[in-house]
Amino acid sequence: MSINTAREGHTYPSVDYQVGSEAIREFAVAVKNQHPSHHQAEAAQALGHRDIIAPPSFAVVVSQKAEAEVVKDPEVGIDFSRVVHADERFTHHSPITAGDNLTAATTLERIRIMGAGAMVTTSTEIHTEDGTRRATVTSSLLVRADDEEEN
Template identity: 45%
Template structure:
């Protein structure tokens, strides 16, 4: 089944709040080889003006993944995980993610286009904090291979 073009414009409900934990930030920093002290040492982060450790920029994917799970669960989407590759990722930050943040994300599908029988699905997750203030917009492009 090809990717359903009617996904464009679909906005999913906001995710449940995700509480950013200090150890999650440290684990993620180690996993992506982010060695700046602000990612693992609260004192180093405070010296830079943050209340706790600062997540590496790609940490937003942890929160965006919750929204992408919503997209993958749409029964008539035509997006089959076994034929899907994460093709591109972009972030537009208002401020860094810091341990202690409670983040909510809402996904919108912004484009579906075909490319050589495959489909490129672009989506944007608007990630906000507990006060409703914008933290980051995370844009993903999924390449969905043609079905059999």
């Protein structure tokens, strides 16, 4: 086990994500969210949105691309095959909408060493190209200990 806490507080390079209507529809189908505003532009517009809007958990598609920077950082030392998703939180500042050009940047908030394993908590800020905040995604990954180090 070689998790290194020295990177706590580090913000990783941002990633860009263009939100397509078909990506929202495909995601909404996959999570069985049937609200019409995820599927039909007219239904979303009737609620005052510019175009179809993303389901509450769609932001994970964007945040996981940014979080990947942490997982692959050799200075942190996460073995991805030993990662278990522990918790997730989405705070929405404004709805992610088809046509958005998003930028996401992840900060490594905390590494809590737990025996031979560790809990790694990241926070990802997602905003549009004109700076409108869309969502903050907080995610914790439990990195399990190597087998030989387990009890």
